[in-house]
Amino acid sequence: MSEFLKFAFEVLSQVVYNIVTWLVAFAKVFVTGWFEYFVIFKTYFPTLSIVGKVLSVLLMILLAAIPIVIILLLIRRAILNYQLKADKSDNAALYREIGRLNKQVLDLMEEKNSILALKVNAMGGTERIPYMGASALTDDVIPSVGNVTDPGKAVQGAAAKAGAAAIISGTDDPKKAPVVRAVVSSDPGETVEHRFPKLTLVDQKYAAFQYPQYNNDITLEEFVEGYRLFAASQMKLYYTPEIIRRFVAGMAASKLLILEGISGTGKTSLPYSFSRYMENPATIVSVQPSYRDRTEILGYFNEFSKRFNETEFLRALYEANYRLDPTLIVLDEMNLARIEYYFAEMLSVLEMPNEDEWVLDLVPTAWEGDPVKMEGGKIHVSTATWFVGTANNDDSTFTITDKVYDRAMPIELNERADAFECELQPHCDITAEHLQYLFQKAKTEHPISEESLEKLQKMDNYLVTRFKLSFGNRIMKQMYDFIPVYVACGGTELGGMDYIIARKVLKKFESMNVTFVRDEITGLINYIDKTFGKAEMEDSKSYLRRIQNLY
Structure with a gap:
């Protein structure tokens, strides 16, 4: 036993010695x-050069700063501990308790709301209780039309009518009972509520809408030239x-068009005036840098107010289901935010081969009084809708990714057209169905020639190889x-092919190895001249030269 005690004493004494030695060394490093x-x-110091003297002073300052920082941190920690314990209670535990109590309060509010709903359902009869929002959770008295509505208001009179505005459904589901069920009244003096107020107003607008007399005899070339004269004269x-030709042909190729170019060339004015030409003004949505997901453009359902926060984009999308003419929705400065974030769902929907699948989920279930064109909480994206985005390429914008470019049709506007005088040109009322018919007719009358397809195949092989x-x-x-x-609008076959190759294929060079592309571009230009002719494909060749000079 004495041997063990001797062993334990030596071990513990060595541990204590090491600890004391470390503390002494620590004190010696920073104090003594x-x-x-x-x-x-x-x-x-006297023997050092000027640079050495400066560095030696800085080294001494650094060594002095280390213990000072350690002391300040220890003092700050002590002060924080003192403040937390000042009232002789553990505040951290108190904060956790407050959070738990807040959760219990929310649960109790939800339970009281459910109980109130059950009471409303049990009342039956002809009395209808309007939705009270937060007051329904705090008042013990069940609200009625009489005690929540000013008798002098027209809403009270509307509650007694067969098409009453703002009634609560008689469902057995307690979570749905206190929700507003609004029906649009024909009396303009009545104030009503609705889950989708903007879309409901669209239903009202088109209840007795008089559609114009549409021109179903116009050709594509006449349509394009008519717009050019309309924009100039009015x-x-x-x-x-050429720009209008590309824009109309782009509508035939994609539901999403991207207008690029320097500021002041009329990127936003083009779709705006084009929609005015068809007497269906475009909806212009100014994209904000904060846009992150679909709710920025479609809106979202507010669980507290039981209403959908609608956007102008959603209203235009819904209204397009009533329109017979083309609808343009403009996303102004669309690359101020990442397009593949806030527009991702729309890109996926437009890729669906079956147009019946072009639907967007807004809410999980349908309610009584929902908009007429909404089915099961979903709205249909009309085939008469085109989305036009404007984009600038500068330090304030994001690069448009290949995912977006591949699905869109880019149109470049880098030059201003000269002003000219012409006679006043009227509007052109044309249905989207007839416009699509003209597109299909053009494909039948102006198919791509076998000669052009063969040249295109050769160029494809060249690009794959090199x-x-x-x-x-x-x-x-x-x-x-x-x-x-493009040909039906007055252009040439090689001109249309040149534009597609330049904007959809050669643009991918910008993401490739810079040095490699620059060295190989001259050979590609010579190959294009040899395959298509020196007088053709000027757009592609000028684009390649610009890439070559840029790098």
């Missing part, structure tokens, strides 16, 4: 060792026939849709 540091500093906006770059199926489909309409 300063005399030795100063002696060393004083010995070397809106003092001037565009070249650049590992190929045409995707989506780009080929857009080419088959774009080029015939």
